[in-house]
Amino acid sequence: MEMTERKKKILRAIVDSYIRTAEPVGSKAIASLPDIATSSATVRNEMSDLTEMGYLEQPHTSAGRVPSPAGYRLYIDELMQDYRLSVDETQAMHQTLEGKIREFDDVIAQVSKIVSKMTNLPAYAVTSPKVQPTVKKFELIMAESGTFILVVMTSNDTVKNRLVRLPVDCDEQDLKLLSAVLNATLTGLTADEITPDVMARVTRSAGAAASLVPVIVDYTVHVLQSESHSEVSLSGQMNLLSLPEYRDPQKAQQLMTQLDEDVIGNLPAVIGPDSKMQILIGPENIAQELKDTSVVMTRFDIGDGMQGMIGVVGPTRMDYAQVTARLSYFTESLSKMFAKPEKPELPEAKEE
Amino acid sequence: MEMTERKKKILRAIVDSYIRTAEPVGSKAIASLPDIATSSATVRNEMSDLTEMGYLEQPHTSAGRVPSPAGYRLYIDELMQDYRLSVDETQAMHQTLEGKIREFDDVIAQVSKIVSKMTNLPAYAVTSPKVQPTVKKFELIMAESGTFILVVMTSNDTVKNRLVRLPVDCDEQDLKLLSAVLNATLTGLTADEITPDVMARVTRSAGAAASLVPVIVDYTVHVLQSESHSEVSLSGQMNLLSLPEYRDPQKAQQLMTQLDEDVIGNLPAVIGPDSKMQILIGPENIAQELKDTSVVMTRFDIGDGMQGMIGVVGPTRMDYAQVTARLSYFTESLSKMFAKPEKPELPEAKEE
């Protein structure tokens, strides 16, 4: 059996219709479409062929046809028409972007929220786990009344700090010394490389400020670890409830409780670093939990070094053209926004 | 009509049963209870009285009774029996607490997640909006290769910082001067008080580093603002779906989309700073969105200064005894945990 142009046209029409209505599609409906110029009987024959070829499925004998995963695959790869974003859409998106990404802090959370609002589907965002960061520099700055600020700069140019109380028997000179020792001994080390052994060496050289070493090292390790962690955020689960496939709340709940952040954290491993936009249809997902849903995911970059994945989860019949269009427009806008910040005089900087 | 002991007993039994089953309660079921020693007919009479008194309602003529808001109120204030936490529960709670509150960063998110898991209901956490913070101190620290670290300490003792690129025509001396000017002019000011006027004055005195003033002031204002913001987190919405009152997913969705973070942000205003645990039943909620649900909320304190509210949202027939018991145990554990941190040698400190 070979794939004719007409078969493709019909398959596309079926998928389009099913995506819109979630109802099995009958031959009549297709035949009455303006750009199909045959009778329903002919369509019926073609549909029968397409079923045999594995692109369509029949829920039961006397119902219309529904696309199979293979059908969606073909549709996505060859058949679907580009979705053109309306001006309203792009405008709305820019507006939320401007408004919401104020807080640099939890971009991940913001991004997933925006994307889920944009697509009306659950969306997640993950930062890709970074290479093991190391310490670049320490600073110990006297602050008021017996405290000082401990500043740790890491190899990814993030700076974290903490206010620490100074022991009574310690003055600014001791701090200076400690600072020098820290910078000499610990810079260039990853969290794992800061062993009790290393710590002992620092303590020995630290002089009067030795009692501070545990605190400082502890904090440093903490910072390094939290830097190497990947963050995950999932939003908009409730969007599932308006979809007919989740009329049964049990289903939605099951999907969404299984699909918490743990599972999502493991998703990005799948995507090659090269690919731009990736779509996984139902059974193509390795995660069992997702075997009846599709995932559309893509990478995003912001600021220097910060990058991750955005993904959208939905029924296999989701509007792929629309979702991909919106998603890629979003990631583009996002990068642009961070490439040329609104205030051009702002020197390149990284928060915290 | 007066409230007898027996009436109370019957009302309690009805509410208990309804909380358990979500089904209207009939006279027979109550009469057959071991500690009710009368016939169903008598119970029927009493129930009729209770209905007249406004504590019960009838969905329709030939159905059992259901507690009215007033009924719940009485139940909560006088009738309900304390829920005793099992060892398993307390143990489980401690385990998650230890495991999860590692990250000091987004306690709010963690807390709401844990509480929702504990109660099997949607839960939120809010930090109470703080008093307008002011700048306490600036530090400008030279870092490597033409950059410096801008450190801002606020009046609530949080320290935030950012890496800034140094203009070419600027050396360490200029920075020293700028630092002095900033500390002289801006300390003690709130975000609102840093007007363009003030900014101009700083720029004038800043000398060679004048071009840095906008960046620094911008960041400072940003820090102050984000410090005065209250954070909100909402978790476990999906828990609604297992409740029979939300068999219709539309209902759940409606409630949960209305009830996003905006609405929740406005909740804590309600609670007096004195009260410990507060329960709002259905129509007692001022927020229209919550008129068919109950909210149980209480305060929590952690670390120095950090405090906020935890709340649980659920159907009016939620198990108040259980929820309040778990909630208060949780807040206690939380405070204890932060009062005596696991590592006692850690000096008092505040992150970031």
Next chain:
DNA sequence: CGTTAGCACTCATTCTTTCCGAGTGCTAAT
């Protein structure tokens, strides 16, 4: 030979009807 009209058949869905029983309120007896 591809296309189409016609027709018998299938089967989920919807609508009706019936039936059941939990629950009530009232009355009269205890």
Next chain:
DNA sequence: ATTAGCACTCGGAAAGAATGAGTGCTAACG
């Protein structure tokens, strides 16, 4: 004051019938 008894109500489950969208197949058509 309590309770047994009884007629009555009414939502909801169960059973049945009607509906109709859709199919597959056959035979006629250009």
